[in-house]
Amino acid sequence: MKSNASMSRILHLNQLNQEEKLSAEEYQLKMKVLKNQIRDLTFLSKEKERPVLFVFEGWDAAGKGGAIRRLTQEIDPRLFEVHNISAPNAEEIQHHYLWRFWNRIPKKGHIGIFDRSYYGRVLVERVEGFASESEWSRAYEEIALFEEQLVSFGTIVLKFWLHIDSAEQLLRFETRKTDPLKRWKLTDEDWRNREKWSLYEEAANQMFQKTDAPKAPWYLIPANDKYFARTKVLETVVGRLQEELE
Structure with a gap:
């Protein structure tokens, strides 16, 4: 049974409103307040001995790294660790x-x-065939049990999917291709993954439905506008930490 909070959240990519935008001025004002709140709340989580786990997923070039950098800017570096997961x-x-x-x-x-x-x-393991259908099918329950154990230990779990549409991704890929400072971010694998957009979208939507839980919820973030996406992530973090800690 899902909580009222989970029922009110959007758990399908096609239902997101990608028209959400923030001006640079609005962004700066919001971020200043949010970063201070996150700094205070993470000190409170330390005081209350509550672990916090953030999971970031989303399309290539959706802005996961940028959102993580803004999230951690005001957190004591001794309190957090970022794990960049590859194969x-x-x-x-x-x-x-x-x-x-x-x-x-x-x-x-x-x-x-x-x-x-x-x-x-x-x-990726499902879409690219690195896991068999029986392996990835049973993974939904395995992951749910894994997160249940984290929650039972006292861990606050937040899971984010940063969503951009196909046209925005192409624009960002082309920008990376022509920018010497960003070219390293673009790989042949990114282009190959793009060709399987519909398969990844189907897998993502099924993942949300099967692994969303009241204490380990998914938050789908419209990310065509980077300013909006970053503030939405931080607002969600503040709201959830206040709920859990205060």
């Missing part, structure tokens, strides 16, 4: 896929941030 290495691939994430979950009073995550099992 498992030779040792990790010999274990259950959740093993490398168990080794990275935050301890009491600390914050863990996954830039990509264990949800790769039901996204």
Whole structure:
């Protein structure tokens, strides 16, 4: 049974309003307040010995890295760690896929941030055929149980999907291709993934439906406008931490 809060959240990508925008002036004003609130709330989570786990997923070039940088700017560096998740290495691939994430979950009073995550099992591994259908199908329950254990330990879990539309992604890819400072971000794999947009969209929507939970909710963020997306992430964090800690 989903809570009233989960029932009011959008859990399908096609229902998001990508027309949401913020001016540069509105963005600066909001961010100043939000960053101060996050700094205070993360100190409170330390005081109350509550671990916090942020999961960031979304399309290539959707702005996950930028959102994470703004989230962490005012947090004490001793309290958080960002984990940039890529393909498992030779040792990790010999274990259950959740093993490398168990080794990275935050301890009491600390914050863990996954830039990509264990949800790769039901996204890239599903779409690209790195996991069999039986493996990725049972992963929904495995992940739900994993998050239940984190919540039982006292962990505050927030999961974000940053959503841009196909046209916006193409624009950002072309910008990266022509900018010497951003060219490194664009890979052949990004272009290949783009060709399977509909498959990834189907996998993402199914993932939201099967793994959204009252204490481990998904927040789908319209991200065509970077200013709006960053403030929406921080507003969500502030609201959730206030609810859990105060």
